[in-house]
Amino acid sequence: MFKRDQHTDNENVAVILDGETTNLPGNMSVAASLLSEGRIVAKISPASKKPCSPHCLMGVCYECLMEIDGVKQQACMVEIQEGMVINRRLGTMEED
Amino acid sequence: MSSYYDSAVIGAGPAGLAAASRMAELGLKVLVLDEQPRPGGQIYRNVENASPATLQLMGEDYRRGLDLIKRFNHSSAHYESNAMVWQTSSDGRICYSRNRKSREIKAGHIVVATGAMERPCPIPGWNLPGVMGAGAANNLAKEAGLTPSGRVVLAGSGPLLLLEASLLIEKGVEIAAILETTPKLPSPNTLVHLIPALRRTDFLAKGLKMVRTIKKSGILHHKAVTKLRAVGGDRLKRVEAVANGKTVAFEAELLLLHFGVIPSTHLFRLMGCTMEYNDRQRYWYPVCDSWGRTNHENVFATGDGSGVRGALAAEYKGELAALEIGHCCGIIPHYERDELASPIRAMLYSDNLPRPLVDEIYAPAAGAHFFEDETVLCRCENVTVGDVRKAVKEGVRNVNEVKIVTRCGMGPCQGRMCGPALAEIVAAEAKTEVEQVGLLTVRPPLKPIPLGEVAEMELELGSQEQADLFKNMRK
C-alpha cells in the first residue's frame, strides 16, 4: 500500500514482531515502519473483532494500538527501536 | 530538572514554537512539551530531517519550519520531546508521561498549542483497513518518506484534500479518482468574501496552481458527490459514490478521506475552558480574547486549536500570547507589549484575508453527510449510527447520556473520532441544534497511560486525604 521513496535510506532495525525476529526500517514510528513493509493491520478490534489499520498517523484515532514492550501504545507515536517487542495479537488472521 | 516554570507550552507546532521562542527571548522560564519525537507540529513534521527531495516537493510552506525551529533551538526554552501531556488543570498543574515515567510540574501560565485534527466523518466502511485520513498520508511522507503504491482514491472536501491530491500527482501516484463532496456552485456569500481575498494574489496563485496540477493530470474529478462508501471485507476493495445522479465505483487499495480541519479541543475541555460553537464551520473552539487568554486568567489558547486559521496565523497567535504573558510576568510594560504586537497583528490580518472565502467554499453543510444506520460511528466500541438514533428515540437528549447508554465515545480515543458526528446525529434526531446536545465530558487521562505509571508518579504539589475504602462500610 506504501513504498519508500528512493531518497530515503533509513537503516533497518531488528525487532520481535508477533514472536518472530523481523527487520524493519528504522528512524520512523512503529506504525510507519510496519506500513512501509505492507503490514497494514495493526490490531484486531476488541469490540468488533475485525482488523484495524492506522487511520490518522497523528495520535488521534487509536486504531494503531498495539503492545509495544509490554504496554499497549499508539504505534504511530512511538519510534521503532532495535530490540523492541511488538505484539499485534492478530490471532489467526492472515496478512497479505 | 525544575518543576516550576513561568510558562509551559503544550505543543511544538508553529504556534507553540513561536510562543516559546518569544517568551524565552523575553527572559521567561519556559518549558515546551510535545508528544512527537521532534519539533514542528503537524505541518512541519520532521522538517529537520527532511531530504532535499522532500523539501523541494513540499515547497516553501514546509521549509519555513526550519527557520522557526532554528530560532527555537537557539532560545533558552527547555524542550521535552516524546512528552505526552495527560492532565492539566487551570491552577497550572500539568502531568506528562515521558519514557514511561510520569511527573507533575507547575507553571504560572499554560499555553495550549495542541493544534487541529481532520474532521472525522463516518461514511460506510471508513473503519476498513486501507481507509485513511489524507493528513495521514501527508504525515507518512514527511515522517518516513512513504508514498502510496497502489490505486488511490481521494474523497471529501477542503483545500487540504486538493493539496494532497496535487502532491501525490507530482509524485506519480496512480489516482483512480478525486471525489469531492463540495457543491459545484459555491454559495452566494462567497462573492462577499472574494473581495478581501483578492488582496492576497500570492495566496490565490498558489491555489490556482494546485487546481491546474489536478486538471492537467486528467484524473477523474467528480464534484458534489454523495453516498460515499468504502466497500470490502477485511480490507478496502472498492470506493463507491453517487456523482451526477449515477453510481460510480472504483477499485482501490487506499482511500484517503478529508473533510476539513477542526480544533483539537480535549485539553481545553479538560481544563474547563468555556467553549463556543462555530456554526458555519461546525466545530467547537475555546473562547479567548485577542491575546489568546481563555476564561482562565493564566491559560492561553493559540494556534489552530483556538480556531483553524492555518500555520502562519498559528505562529502569529503564538507570538501574541507570548507578549501578553511577558507582560503579566512583569518583563515588559503594556505599551511595549502593544508596540511589539502591532506588526504581528497586521500580519495576522493580512494572512486572514482569504480565509473567509476558503471557509465559505468548503463550509461543511449541516446534514449533508448522509449518516446511515449501519455505519460504525464509534470505532473503538463498535457503536453504529443506528444505536445512537435508538438511544435518542428512548428519550436521551445529551451526548454524555448517549455515551452512557451506547458506549459511544468510551473507548481509548475518548470520543475524538466519534464526538463531532455524534453531536450532529443526536441534534438531527432530537430536532435541535448541535450546541444544545452538549459536548462529551473530558476527564483525565487525556490519553491512556499504564496504571503502574500513575501509581509510581511523584506528586510534587500538595497531598490529599488518603482514600478510606471502608469509610462507608463502617456505618
Add this chain to the structure above:
Amino acid sequence: MISADVIVIGGGISGAATALGLVKSGAGKVLVFDEQLPAQRPSRGNFGLTWFMCKGANNPSYARWCRMAIDQWPDFAAELEQETGYDLELEWTGGAIQAFDDEQYQAHAKSIEILKNICAEVDLDYPVQMFSREGFADMIPDIELGRDVTGVMYTDRQGHVNPLKLLAAVRCALQQKGGEYFAAHTVSRIVPEKEGAIRVETTKGNFRCGRLVVAAGHGIPKLLAPLGAKVPIYPQRGQLMVSERYDRVLDIPFLCTRQTPDGTFVIGLSTEDTGLDDSVTMAAMKSQAANAIRLFPILKNLNWVRSWGAIRIMTPDGAPIYTKLTDYPNITVLALHSAVSLAPLNISEIAPWILEQQESSMINHFRNERFNV
C-alpha cells in the same frame, strides 16, 4: 396543563426503577422528569456492585432490607432483560474484600461476627466467610494475588452489574409499559394545590398529578425547601478509574477492583468530603492505582483509560430515606446510597407502598422521622 396520575422527579436509578414499579402496579399515567446535571450523576458514575456484604452493621433492619434486595436481583435482572432485550451483564459470582495484613484479616473476621449477631436479631443468616490467601487464590486461578494479600472476605450470594445498562434497561422498560420519560426537563417548583393535587412546574411547562415521587438525589433540597421540608443528606465524593480491555481473568468483583465481562477493570473508590465538587484528583488516582496493583500486580502494565468523580447521596446512618412528607402524604421522597443494589425493591416494595396498595412495616424503619428533623 397535562395531568398525570404520578409524576417522578429524577431519572436516576431510584426514580426510573420506582416509575417502572408504579406502572407495573397499575398506577396509571406516570411521567418522569430528568435533567442531567453534572453533580447529580451517581447513577451514571457508580461502581456497579449488587451487594449486601458489610451493610447494616449498626442496623438490623437495613441488613435485612439489603438481603431482600440482593435475593431478588437475579429474577429482577432476568425479567428486565427479557422485557427489553438489554444485557445487564449481571454476574452472580459473589463479592470479595481483600486483607493486606494480619491486622486487617482479623478486623474483617471480627466484622463478620458482628454482622452475624446483628442479622440473628431478625432471624437472618449472614453467609460471609474469611478465606486464606491460598484458599482464595484457587477461586481466581487466572489472576495472581499480590504478595501483601493475607486473605479475603467473601460471599457467594451477590454479584455485579453494568450500572449503565441497568439504567438504560429500566428506562426502556418503563417506556415500553407506557411510562413517559422526559430528558432535559428541570423541575423548578412543586406547588401543592387544593384537594391534594400537585402542580409540577418545569422549564418546559407545567404539569399536574395526584401523587409525586421526589427521587432527585442532590436535587432534593431545592425542591423540598419551599414546602418547608428537608432530608438530612450530605454529599460524599467517590473517584473511579477504568482500564483498557484485557483478557477475562477475574469474574469475582472486589470492593475496589472488578473486571467487567468486556474485559475492562474498574478501580475505585475513594470516600471524600468535598461537597459537590466532582473533580478527579491526582492524589486519588495515584493511591487507587497503587492499591489495585497491590491487589493484582498484573494491572501494572495495563493502561488507565478514563476516570471520573461522582457524588454519593449519604444519610447520617447510611441507610436509605424513604419517606412521605407529613404535610403532604402524597409526596414521597427517596434519598439513598447503594440504590443500585436496592433497585429491585423499588419495584416489589416501594411502588406498591407509594400507591398504598400494601402496608410495609419494613419501610417504616426508613422514614425521615428517625432523624428527629
